[in-house]
Amino acid sequence: MAQEERHTxxxxxxxxxxxxxxxxxxxxxxxxxxxxxxxxESLDNRMDFAGLPKQSLKSI
Structure with missing residues (x-):
């Protein structure tokens, strides 16, 4: 029994x-x-600042 307990x-x-x-x-x-x-998020913000259309980067 002790051997089984040790194994467990x-x-x-x-x-x-x-x-x-x-x-x-x-x-x-x-x-x-x-x-x-x-x-x-940073890239999304840069795209927004540059006036580029967002393509929902977060959904990628």
Missing amino acids: QIMLEDIKHKLKIIAEGHEMLAQKIDIISDKV
Whole structure:
């Protein structure tokens, strides 16, 4: 029984480690999306300032 509990504990630790990696990847992705969104907004503002027609860059 103790061996099964140890095996279960190892599996749980592995799952926790993998979830941490996924969470870190999710955070990095969210940061990159924010950067892209800011760049699109900046480009959208420049197009507006230049009098160019907007083609709804945010929908891309």
